[in-house]
Structure formats: structure tokens, C-alpha cells
Amino acid sequence: DAGVIQSPRHEVTEMGQEVTLRCKPISGHDYLFWYRQTMMRGLELLIYFNNNVPIDDSGMPEDRFSAKMPNASFSTLKIQPSEPRDSAVYFCASTSWDRGYEQFFGPGTRLTVL
Amino acid sequence: AQTVTQSQPEMSVQEAETVTLSCTYDTSESDYYLFWYKQPPSRQMILVIRQEAYKQQNATENRFSVNFQKAAKSFSLKISDSQLGDAAMYFCASYYGGATNKLIFGTGTLLAVQP
Numbered sequence: 001d002a003g004v005i006q007s008p009r010h011e012v013t014e015m016g017q018e019v020t021l022r023c024k025p026i027s028g029h030d031y032l033f034w035y036r037q038t039m040m041r042g043l044e045l046l047i048y049f050n051n052n053v054p055i056d057d058s059g060m061p062e063d064r065f066s067a068k069m070p071n072a073s074f075s076t077l078k079i080q081p082s083e084p085r086d087s088a089v090y091f092c093a094s095t096s097w098d099r100g101y102e103q104f105f106g107p108g109t110r111l112t113v114l
Numbered sequence: 115a116q117t118v119t120q121s122q123p124e125m126s127v128q129e130a131e132t133v134t135l136s137c138t139y140d141t142s143e144s145d146y147y148l149f150w151y152k153q154p155p156s157r158q159m160i161l162v163i164r165q166e167a168y169k170q171q172n173a174t175e176n177r178f179s180v181n182f183q184k185a186a187k188s189f190s191l192k193i194s195d196s197q198l199g200d201a202a203m204y205f206c207a208s209y210y211g212g213a214t215n216k217l218i219f220g221t222g223t224l225l226a227v228q229p
Contacts, residue, residue: 016136028124033217043219070117089157101209103217105159 002026004085010052012112016078019103022075025094033103034067034077035091043091059072081114116141118208120220128228134181134193135191135223137206147209148182148189154202159161162204165189180202194224 005024015020021067023034033048050113052069065081069075080084089110093103115142127133150162156215165173165182173180177197181190189208193200206220 034216035218042221045216048215050215051217091159093159101211101217102161102164103209105151106162108157 004094004104006090006106006109008109008111010112012114014114015083016081017113018078019082019086019111019113020088021077021092021111022101023075023077023092023106025075025092026104027073029094029096029104030072031071031095031097031103032075033093033095034075035093037089037091038087039106046077051073069111079111082111084113087111087113116143116208116210117220118206118218118220120206120223122223123221124224124226126195126226126228127200129196129198131196132192133196133225135204135206135225137191137220138202138220139187139207139208140191141187141210142180143210144183145211149207149209150178150180150189151189151205151207151219152200152202153205154199159205163191171183174203185226188212196227198227198229201225 007022008036011072034046037043046059047067049069049109053096089108094102119138125207146167148165152162153158163173163175163178177194179192202222203222205222207215
């Protein structure tokens, strides 16, 4: 299996622009998680899906952030409009109940908002 | 609230020596899992070892082993015969299923391996 795939790996944008991060989970996994990693706040869970349905989005910082999972093999995290404080590494992870909840992480997307 | 605490922001070890990274957690849950993840400079989060709370036996994966003290809510990672490739940030994490269904991470310990 190719593992969790994220794109782009790096994104540099200007404040106010829309940013879309993409994730392809491991085939057969029914849970998908979006995390944000910063020096100040460490690793934070933003939202997670189960069977394509958003279950807990309490970690989404504000209305500028939205996430979708239109099917079992694709998810997006969108920031609109982006701000410099959104600069971070964003990880996607997936798992399934029969994996004992071991989460498999993608390589991350490093987002820089100027 | 569930918390995970790593009290050592940085550690250093000589190549071939043994080092122990500390982790404590706090929960009222009875069923949970504990993990150690490694994050090298590439940023990739790599699972090092996992422990089910209901298992008394400490988990071992080659040079990596844990000391799981359930009553003390302690979960330390021991790295034996340290190698240069072990240099990374190490995160302790706890997972709680059911309604919580979250992986809670500690703040990490940066491990340096000296040749």
C-alpha cells in the first residue's frame, strides 16, 4: 500500500488567499483525521471523519476552516481566507478499528501564509 | 480532561548507549491505548511502539521497549543500543475510544544521539 498521501507537500500563499489541502487515506481505513502542528501548540486534532461523516470538528479553529470527505478515498481541508497565523504543518492520518486505532500519518503539508 | 505530559523537552545519548524517555498521562478511562511516535527531520510521523492498557506485559519492538506502570499512569520508552538514526522528536500519545475517540499527544522530547 502507498500509505496516506497528502498534497501539496509545500504551499506558500499570501494572506487572504484560499488554500486547499488534500488527503488520500489508506484503502480500507474508515477513520480519517486532520491535525495541525505548530511550535507553540504542538499537535492538535482539527477534525475527524468516520465512514466519510464528520464526527468531531471541535478542534477546527474558526469558520475560516472547513473540511470535507466526499468519498472514502479523498478528503480536503480548506482555509478561506488564510492568515499568517495559519502557517503550520498539516497532517492527515487514517486508521480502522481492526488496527487497534493505530493511526497512519501522511507526510504532511507545510503551509506558509505570507 | 485527558492529558499527556512529557517532562523532558530535550535528551541526549551517546551512540550505543541506552536512553529512557518519560511520559505520564491522566485519564479516568479504563480502556485505552498508548503509543510512542517518532518524528525525524523529514516530519514523517512513524509509530515506534504501542501498548494496550489491558495488557500487563510491556511491549517490545527490537531495540525499543516500554515500561508501562498503569497505577502510576506512566509510560516510558527505552531505546537500547542507540543509533544515529534514532535522533528525532519523540511523541507519547494516548488513544481513547468510544465517545472520545481521540489521540492525545504530549509536547514531545527531542532526542540527540552523539557519535
